[in-house]
Amino acid sequence: GAGVSQSPSNKVTEKGKDVELRCDPISGHTALYWYRQSLGQGLEFLIYFQGNSAPDKSGLPSDRFSAERTGGSVSTLTIQRTQQEDSAVYLCASSLTSGGVHEQYFGPGTRLTVT
């Protein structure tokens, strides 16, 4: 079946502009995660959605970052007033959850460059 898809694959934007990154999780996966991967760094947790529960936003670095998940499926990560330090690969993952931790399946990421 289809894996996690993300769009766009690459995004170049000017400092100060807003950007939206999209994630389509695997069908039937109830949990969805956003991570950020800066050059040469590990994955930094941003936000986690689980079903209809309130999302865990503890990893969002500033109030310029927000995310929503519509209908329990597609998610959009929005970065307002982008800064150069926002340049990174943004990875989305999804997993089945019925108690406990399950394997996270990652998409290929969106490479964001802020000029």
Next chain:
Amino acid sequence: QQQVKQSPQSLIVQKGGISIINCAYENTAFDYFPWYQQFPGKGPALLIAIRPDVSEKKEGRFTISFNKSAKQFSLHIMDSQPGDSATYFCAAGIYNQGGKLIFGQGTELSVKP
């Protein structure tokens, strides 16, 4: 307390050799420790995972060793192959708190033929 420290940052191994990557954590609430493998231009993929009820888990050429008292765990790749060349990430999570994972900084492995 939420950090996971991974070493080395990069590793070069000859074909057929053993690759060893180490991770250490501080938060004693962590009870789920996966390793992910990432090829260039791709998202990470789960390789193997362990929970603290066992000290070792083996899947093919990949073995996780876990030392609960030292709060350390490691990945061993036996008979390393050029196709294993990738970036490896350790991670830690709390099993009954859903899927939020804290990742290490990554190790870039290069296996020379």
